[in-house]
Amino acid sequence: MNMKKGLFILLVSLFIIPFGYGQVRKKVIISESSSVFKCDKGTKWSSIPSIMRLDVCKYYGVKDCRTDLQKKYYVQTPEGQKLLNELKLKKKEVMNSKSYYIQDLYKYFTEYNLKTKTLDIEYSDLEDECSLMNGYVDLNGVSVKVNPVIRYSWKKGPQIGVLVGHKINKYLKIPIKDERIALDIENNIGNMAMLFEFNIRNVKKFEHSVTTDDILIGGYATVYLIDKNTYEIYFQL
Secondary structure, eight states, X not given: XXXXXXXXXXXXXXHHGGGTTTOOOOBOOOOTTSEEEESOTTOOOTTHHHHHTTOHHHHHTOTTOOSHHHHHHHTXXXXXXXXXXXXXXXXXXXXXXXXXEEEESTTSEEEEETTTTEEEEEEEEEGGGOOOOTTOEEOSSEEEEEOTTSEEEEEEEEEXXXXXXXXXEEEXXXXXXXXXXXXXXHHTGGGEEEEEEEOEEEEXXXXXXXXXXXXXXXXXXXEEEEEXXXXXXEEEX
């Protein structure tokens, strides 16, 4: 009788355990039409700024069409009108498609805060590579809004050089009430990444000390904490 009871408990345990830490996670599915940006300071944002500005001459590489005056009169030609209408369709497609920005977590300080019940993420960039705007999270060339419960802040560190300016320290605090989820993230930190899912709304010129960069402005982003190899979702907000 005792052997049967022990066997029964063992079988029940085997069926219960997979629904704890071994649960099957959903995955982020990224369509082929989506734009995916990575935290790579050498990355160019492709032709999206030209599309968003409806800059026919730059996007299509029209010769002898560099100045604002040349561009104004070129788009009034039959050929220019045709290309402008095509570019308007492309802009609509970009704005209606999901865009993604992925940022590895293993490069940064990432730790669960038992007092605040938040996953605290700290990272830094050079001032000349940042586009700091109130209400937006700066992602090196992309700025997005996030759920207000995610606390984002930054402060200036020491000056690195005259041209690049100060070191900018950035802080994200993502609320995660379930400590088991946070533990799974910490145990797999080498493969973890933040994934921001958003729609591009605008493009803005941002002046730095020696350069002017195009910054893509996104709407409210869904923030995923994922395994960067499998795209399995550990947490989203």
